[in-house]
Amino acid sequence: MEIGSIYELNPEIIPEKEGLADVAVSLGGIEKYKKRNVAYTMSGRAAIALAIRSLVRNRPGIEKRCLLPAYMCDTVFFPFEWEGWEIYFYHVNKSLEADAEELRRLIGRIRPGLLFIHAYYGVDTWKPMRLLLKGWREQGICIMEDVTQSYYLEGVGRDADYVVGSLRKWYPLPDGGFAASEEPLAEEGLCPAEGFTEKRVKLLTMKWEYLYGKGSREGKKALKADFLRKNREMEEWLDAYREIGSLSPESVGILKKTDEVGCLARRKENFRCLCEKLEGKKHFWPVFSGGGGEDGTAPLYFAVYAADRDGLQRFLTERGVYAPVLWPVGKANKDVLTEDERYIYSHILALPMDQRYGQKEMGYMVDMLEAYESAI
Numbered sequence: 001m002e003i004g005s006i007y008e009l010n011p012e013i014i015p016e017k018e019g020l021a022d023v024a025v026s027l028g029g030i031e032k033y034k035k036r037n038v039a040y041t042m043s044g045r046a047a048i049a050l051a052i053r054s055l056v057r058n059r060p061g062i063e064k065r066c067l068l069p070a071y072m073c074d075t076v077f078f079p080f081e082w083e084g085w086e087i088y089f090y091h092v093n094k095s096l097e098a099d100a101e102e103l104r105r106l107i108g109r110i111r112p113g114l115l116f117i118h119a120y121y122g123v124d125t126w127k128p129m130r131l132l133l134k135g136w137r138e139q140g141i142c143i144m145e146d147v148t149q150s151y152y153l154e155g156v157g158r159d160a161d162y163v164v165g166s167l168r169k170w171y172p173l174p175d176g177g178f179a180a181s182e183e184p185l186a187e188e189g190l191c192p193a194e195g196f197t198e199k200r201v202k203l204l205t206m207k208w209e210y211l212y213g214k215g216s217r218e219g220k221k222a223l224k225a226d227f228l229r230k231n232r233e234m235e236e237w238l239d240a241y242r243e244i245g246s247l248s249p250e251s252v253g254i255l256k257k258t259d260e261v262g263c264l265a266r267r268k269e270n271f272r273c274l275c276e277k278l279e280g281k282k283h284f285w286p287v288f289s290g291g292g293g294e295d296g297t298a299p300l301y302f303a304v305y306a307a308d309r310d311g312l313q314r315f316l317t318e319r320g321v322y323a324p325v326l327w328p329v330g331k332a333n334k335d336v337l338t339e340d341e342r343y344i345y346s347h348i349l350a351l352p353m354d355q356r357y358g359q360k361e362m363g364y365m366v367d368m369l370e371a372y373e374s375a376i
Contacts, residue, residue, distance in 0.1 A: 003361050004322030004352035006231065007172035008211055009204035015253025025247070025255050027178075033147075033157035035180035039187045040252075042196065042245030044148050044166030047177035049079035049244050051162040054179070054186045055114070055142055056083075062142065063113035067106060069098065070341050072118065074330025075239060076146065081332070082242055088112065089333055093340045094305075096120040096287065100129050107136065114142045117160070119150040121350075122271070122299020123288050126156070133159045152264050152298040169300060170354075171258055173251040174200035190246035196237070197248040203230055263355040267298035270353040273362045274302045278369065283307050283376045287348065301326070301350035308376075309347045315372045321365050326350045 030038055041047045056062060066080055070089040080087055088110050092098050098117075107115070115136060119125050126133075133143050137159075145160035147153070151170055157163040161183065167176030174197045179185055209215075210223040247255075278286055284306040301324075306312040309325070316323050329337070329345050337345070351365065 001361070001364055002211060002320045002322070003357060003365055004324070006207070007168075007204060007356070008207035009172045009174070009201065010208055011205045013254070013257070014201060014205070015250060015257075017249035017253065023249075023252050023256065025252055027255065027258075028260050029151050030163075030178055030180055032154065033160075033163045033180050035157075035163060036182050037185045038178060038180045039185045039190070040167075040247035041177040041179065041190070042175040042193055042247060043168065043238060044146070044164060044177040045075050045079055045238075046244045047164040047166070047179040048076060048144075048146070049083065049242075050185060050187075050190070051144060051164050051179045051181065052079055052083050052085070053244070054181065054183060055144075055162065057186055058183045059113075059142070062140075063111060065110055065112045066114040066116055067103075067110065067112045068116045069118055070333050070336055070338070071096065071344050072330075072333070073327040074332060076116075077330060077332045078239070085114075087332055089336050091338050091341060092125075092344075094287075094343060096123075096125045096344070098126070098129065100132060103129075103132070107139075107141065112141060114144055116144050116146065118146045118148075119153060119156045121287065121301060121303040122150050122153055122297040124150070124153060124156055130159050137161065149300045151300070152267065167247075167251075167255070171254065171263070172204060173254055174204060175245070175248050176251045176255070177247075187246075190244055192248040193241070193243070193245035194248070196234070196241075196245070197250055199230075199234060201250060203227065203234060206230075264298050266355040266358065267353065269359075270357060270362050271297050271299065271302060273359065274351065274353060274366070277366045278302075278304065281369075281373050283373055284312055284349070284369070300354075302353045304349050304351060305347045306349055307347070309349050312372060313349055315375075316365075316368055319368045321352070321368055323349050323351050 025040055041050055065086045067088050067090050069092055071092050090098055090103055090106055117126055137143055143160040144162040145157055147157055147165040150156055151165055163180040165178055206227045210220040284304045287303040287305055313323055
């Protein structure tokens with residue numbers, strides 16, 4: 001059994017891209033943000049880059065200074081650096097919440113043009129401060145909210161001027177991201193990165209083949225090793241790619257057939273299962289006790305802290321459960337981290353719980369976690 005890692009793609013469901021280039025995509029998950037304009041991009045970072053360029057065009061006098069959370073994926077920083085923004089950081093505690101007083105001080109001192117916020121792991125970690133966002137928007141500060149970890153969460157995004165997110169993290173897509181705003185989006189010139197998409201389709205179907213295809217155990221092992229190598233190469237390529245690619249026709253076709261309601265329901269079930277089984281452990285524990293107080297949470301991952309995070313990750317990997325570290329520390333934020341943030345970066349682990357899996361897979365993962373708890 002293998003649980004986690006990037007999505008596999010059944011070659012039988014890959015749509016013919018002819019005729020899909022001009023097909024409109026409408027996702028209920030995005031409609032809930034109540035934004036007039038939506039643009040679909042090749043990735044979450046492309047969505048951020050599009051939103052930044054649109055913001056500067058819509059508000060030509062804006063100060064290109066941004067406040068970002070110090071606990072964040074370093075690829076989020078890239079578009080701001082490429083577009084010539086000055087980056088400043090605010091901090092979060094072990095509950096992944098920012099401090100209102102610190103933000104007030106920083107906003108008063110830095111006078112940023114943009115505040116970037118993120119609701120972590122399906123919990124509205126900004127809920128206590130959403131009323132403050134209105135006041136900062138009235139001061140002319142743009143609020144940009146990244147919903148990549150909390151795409152299904154109700155109540156987020158509506159307080160933001162721009163909402164951005166990655167779709168390829170949620171569905172079996174070769175590419176996919178989005179930006180949404182009441183302000184116009186600078187979509188002209190967007191085009192698919194066809195070479196990237198073709199390679200990603202092959203990559204995702206390669207995973208399908210080693211999981212479910214015919215062949216010897218040795219052959220599948222070699223195929224998996226090739227898959228892992230090519231996946232690393234593609235992510236490195238994407239890290240350096242500065243163009244803003246659009247959503248590919250292949251991803252359009254897959255999204256048109258995606259049952260978002262069903263995906264949400266399955267994630268809720270998986271999340272409830274993990275909440276019930278993983279409380280009260282000594283060597284690892286949920287970041288948000290009781291699920292964070294949200295009804296029907298369905299996050300990207302189930303986040304836990306572990307006393308020995310690397311040891312837990314290694315134990316799970318050896319048993320076919322691939323739980324990623326979100327995230328490695330980046331170059332831009334490595335020298336500004338607080339003690340709490342260093343703890344987060346070195347102790348947090350993301351357990352897979354997406355719609356590919358059900359009670360059987362969640363039960364297996366819980367058994368492996370119980371085995372780890374007993375073995376330590």
